[in-house]
Amino acid sequence: GDGSSSDSGPPYLIVPVPGSAVDTELSIEQNTGEIRTKVPLDRETRASYSLVAIPLSGENVRVVVRVLDDNDNAPTFPSPVMSIEFPENTPRDVKRTLNPARDLDLGIFNTQRYNIVSGNVNNAFRLSSHRERDGVLYLDLQINGFLDR
Known part of the structure; x- marks a missing residue:
């Protein structure tokens, strides 16, 4: 005691x-x-x-x-295919905003970058991106060269 x-x-x-x-x-x-x-x-x-x-x-x-976050969710796109048209005389640096991927993870585990993996003949396109205050990485498809059929 x-x-x-x-x-x-x-x-x-x-x-x-x-x-x-x-x-x-x-x-x-x-x-x-x-x-x-x-x-x-x-x-x-x-x-x-x-x-x-x-x-x-x-x-x-x-x-x-x-609860701390872990990289346990893959990014998902709103649709599996997105169609964008550029006339063949479109000047360089014209861009179109693409629908961003949705990633439920936070911070470094959220979507960090996008790449064009195929079909970019003569590097006619490039991607640019910016992260908004909502944390989403927004993506623009930009004309990088001359478009010719």
Whole structure:
């Protein structure tokens, strides 16, 4: 008895915020304060979990468990084929914006670049891109040379 036993557990109780899916996707070991996953986490499905740590003496502390992203989603295009027409006398540097790919991953795991992989005879086209505030990489198909049938 001196009240300082190391096996008495943490000086708080951890409880999930209602509706945060903590009960079904995380387990909380109240004796140690350890939080473990019950299921594989997927940031695109749930980006965070909210808990409250209630100290045995003092005020509550809000705990947020953030799920970090992984490169687990391939980019997808709105349609498998996109048709764009340029008249053969179209001047160089004219461009048409293409529908961007959608990638659910964030940051460095999001779509980073596009390439023309075939059909670019005499390098008649080039791609340019820019990332907007929405995080999407927008793509332009640009005339790079002379078009002639």
